[in-house]
Amino acid sequence: MALKQLKRWLSTDFMIEQYYYINFIPGNDFLSLPDYFYFYFFLSLILILIGILLINYSNRRKNFMVKTSKYLISNFIYFLLFFWLFTSTPWLLTELRWLKDDFFSFAGRPVVERRTILTNKFFVNTNITRDWYDFVNFLEFSHQQIPKGASIHFVPFDNEVLANWTKYWLYPDLVFVDFNKAEYTILFDVDLKQPPDGWRLFKEFAPNKFILKQKQI
Amino acid sequence: MIFRFFLSLLIPTIFGAGILSLIIRKKQSKIVSLICSFALGTGLTTYLMFWTGLLGLPFSDFIKIIIILATIILILLIKKSWKKIYIKGILKSITIKFYRLNILEIILILVIIFQFSFVFSESLMRPIINFDAVANWAFKAKVFFSQSQQAFDHTSSLFLGGGHQNYPLHVPLLMTWTYLWIGGVNDVIVGIIFALYFLSLICFIYFTLRSLTSRKLSLIFTTFLATLPLLSYHGFSAYADLILAFYFTVATVFVFKYLQQRNYQDLALAGIFAGLTTWVKNEGLMLVGVLLLAFMVYCFLKKSLFKNRGKVNYKICFKSVLYILCLVFPWLIFKKYFGLGYDNVSAGAVSFNGFHFEILPVLLYQLFFEHSFHFWFGFFVLIMLFRRNRIFNSSNLYLFLVILGVFCSYLVIYLFTPSYQFVVDGTIVGRNFLTIVPVSIFLAGALHS
Numbered sequence: 197m198a199l200k201q202l203k204r205w206l207s208t209d210f211m212i213e214q215y216y217y218i219n220f221i222p223g224n225d226f227l228s229l230p231d232y233f234y235f236y237f238f239l240s241l242i243l244i245l246i247g248i249l250l251i252n253y254s255n256r257r258k259n260f261m262v263k264t265s266k267y268l269i270s271n272f273i274y275f276l277l278f279f280w281l282f283t284s285t286p287w288l289l290t291e292l293r294w295l296k297d298d299f300f301s302f303a304g305r306p307v308v309e310r311r312t313i314l315t316n317k318f319f320v321n322t323n324i325t326r327d328w329y330d331f332v333n334f335l336e337f338s339h340q341q342i343p344k345g346a347s348i349h350f351v352p353f354d355n356e357v358l359a360n361w362t363k364y365w366l367y368p369d370l371v372f373v374d375f376n377k378a379e380y381t382i383l384f385d386v387d388l389k390q391p392p393d394g395w396r397l398f399k400e401f402a403p404n405k406f407i408l409k410q411k412q413i
Numbered sequence: 414m415i416f417r418f419f420l421s422l423l424i425p426t427i428f429g430a431g432i433l434s435l436i437i438r439k440k441q442s443k444i445v446s447l448i449c450s451f452a453l454g455t456g457l458t459t460y461l462m463f464w465t466g467l468l469g470l471p472f473s474d475f476i477k478i479i480i481i482l483a484t485i486i487l488i489l490l491i492k493k494s495w496k497k498i499y500i501k502g503i504l505k506s507i508t509i510k511f512y513r514l515n516i517l518e519i520i521l522i523l524v525i526i527f528q529f530s531f532v533f534s535e536s537l538m539r540p541i542i543n544f545d546a547v548a549n550w551a552f553k554a555k556v557f558f559s560q561s562q563q564a565f566d567h568t569s570s571l572f573l574g575g576g577h578q579n580y581p582l583h584v585p586l587l588m589t590w591t592y593l594w595i596g597g598v599n600d601v602i603v604g605i606i607f608a609l610y611f612l613s614l615i616c617f618i619y620f621t622l623r624s625l626t627s628r629k630l631s632l633i634f635t636t637f638l639a640t641l642p643l644l645s646y647h648g649f650s651a652y653a654d655l656i657l658a659f660y661f662t663v664a665t666v667f668v669f670k671y672l673q674q675r676n677y678q679d680l681a682l683a684g685i686f687a688g689l690t691t692w693v694k695n696e697g698l699m700l701v702g703v704l705l706l707a708f709m710v711y712c713f714l715k716k717s718l719f720k721n722r723g724k725v726n727y728k729i730c731f732k733s734v735l736y737i738l739c740l741v742f743p744w745l746i747f748k749k750y751f752g753l754g755y756d757n758v759s760a761g762a763v764s765f766n767g768f769h770f771e772i773l774p775v776l777l778y779q780l781f782f783e784h785s786f787h788f789w790f791g792f793f794v795l796i797m798l799f800r801r802n803r804i805f806n807s808s809n810l811y812l813f814l815v816i817l818g819v820f821c822s823y824l825v826i827y828l829f830t831p832s833y834q835f836v837v838d839g840t841i842v843g844r845n846f847l848t849i850v851p852v853s854i855f856l857a858g859a860l861h862s
Contacts, residue, residue, distance in 0.1 A: 215544075218647070218652060219843055219844060220643065220785045220839050220843040221785045221843075222783055223782050223783045223784050230778070232782045232784075233782065235788065236788075239791070243795075272799060274517075276792055276795070279788070280637060281524070281636075283787070283788065288524075288527070291527075291528075291645070295531055298534070298539065299534070299538070307601055310539065310540050311542065314540060314542050318542075360548050361542065361547065364547045364548075367555055
């Protein structure tokens with residue numbers, strides 16, 4: 197059990213970048229406790245041992261342990277540095293891996309392609325089961341089909357990330373507005389039997405990815 | 414395009430150097446001067462850009478004015494044989510005498526260089542896609558670039574770039590500034606701005622620590638800072654938190670320098686940087702409040718502070734506060750006039766609701782057990798315990814009060830306002846505490862001086 201946990205902990209799970217990393221870089225659990233708990237425990241244990249040695253045996257100056265403890269205390273910051281660098285290795289290796297992957301993925305490619313690669317990377321890493329991998333291409337399709345200057349809305353609007361990207365990437369050619377003010381509505385991954393009243397199908401990218409247009413226009 | 418982008422950052426830096434030469438007349442590290450010039454230049458450029466835009470002056474005319482100003486400053490500085498002193502000074506500062514380095518220093522330098530390479534490479538490769546970066550900063554920058562007239566028209570839905578109108582505008586306007594230079598929106602190249610702030614922060618901490626302690630110790634603490642996972646991630650993600658941390662750190666360190674050397678120029682500079690902190694994010698207001706409060710508490714606790722020079726020079730202190738107010742008040746009045754408020758989810762005042770004790774374990778978990786700050790907060794507590802005698806005997810106390818003040822302020826916000834929900838979902842703690850990590854590392858380094 198413990199061995200399995202250790203194997204999992206040492207595996208590459210941590211190295212998979214997630215969209216929320218901007219808010220916090222997560223820790224890992226080992227035997228139902230955070231991995232850093234063991235490091236803190238180890239560090240505290242060493243410090244307590246040193247404290248005990250120094251308090252009880254400080255008069256025995258030739259004692260090896262006492263000498264070592266005194267050395268550690270006087271060079272406390274180097275001890276912390278060693279500990280820091282040692283435990284930073286997984287993160288530094290993660291950065292190296294990202295650097296390598298991103299270099300081969302992004303170098304020399306146009307911005308739209310980079311967006312596709314990056315968004316798909318996050319979709320893969322978050323195990324999105326729906327087919328969202330053509331999202332950027334769908335937006336490009338919408339960009340080409342809808343006349344410039346038109347007002348648009350995005351459905352599903354409650355998917356804030358996708359709605360946010362749509363609003364940003366299509367602006368200023370297409371202006372994002374509320375549903376009741378929009379001339380066109382972009383629907384992504386929506387199973388719709390028939391368009392709502394007052395709307396008609398304008399263009400279809402895939403069976404559940406299409407653009408609706410207001411009938412009045 | 415790269416050349417134009419480089420110019421877009423060089424021009425404000427020259428502008429900043431001119432302002433800096435008016436304030437600082439004493440000798441100081443040339444690298445620190447360069448960093449301050451960059452920070453002052455970019456900060457003041459976006460600040461002026463906002464007010465001139467509001468007055469109806471087109472951005473193209475504003476650029477011309479800044480270019481003329483920068484040219485005049487450059488000529489004046491060159492006349493003062495600035496080129497010789499400045500360039501030589503910078504080269505001297507960054508020249509590393511490799512034969513004098515020991516193996517540990519070489520390793521640390523390599524680690525720091527690796528971090529710089531990582532952050533710069535990623536910022537050059539990745540487009541902006543993170544949520545807040547897109548919603549709060551990049552979209553606004555696009556609006557300011559494409560429809561600047563609408564962005565300054567309070568009747569338009571695109572007023573101040575659309576959503577979150579109460580957010581300060583340093584980041585989007587700095588992006589717009591670069592777009593204006595390169596002639597179009599490019600959300601890849603603009604990422605370098607954030608990498609430059611990362612570089613500036615690391616270099617600033619190293620060079621200011623270097624004036625207090627040995628090269629080896631300065632490198633050790635700089636390595637702690639440079640290898641923080643969350644900080645390096647912010648180096649290429651186009652969020653404002655890194656820039657906020659930078660301005661706040663610079664302001665705090667200049668107050669600390671003032672307390673050490675009693676040079677009033679440092680206090681003046683701290684005032685400007687504190688003012689610019691409020692121009693990056695709304696949290697900046699709280700941070701500057703803590704900065705001032707910590708200064709007052711420090712003066713109260715250390716009555717002997719001004720003994721050597723007679724009475725407290727209230728006039729000078731007031732002048733520094735005036736610098737802060739000059740930058741803060743117009744923006745606050747503007748916000749008050751349009752009823753924009755300070756809340757981070759809606760316009761209006763910050764509301765208090767209930768007591769959310771449940772955030773405490775989440776907060777401690779986020780600080781100590783997530784990998785965002787690696788072991789820094791644990792180490793910080795240890796260093797404070799080991800060096801406790803040194804905290805209360807010197808101006809280090811001021812830094813300690815600032816850290817304590819910021820921690821308590823965030824705690825109050827988390828406990829009593831609806832922001833508790835962002836603590837629980839993990840979106841706020843890491844980013845908020847990023848602002849005090851550089852100061853805490855600086856304090857830890859200063860305790861070893």
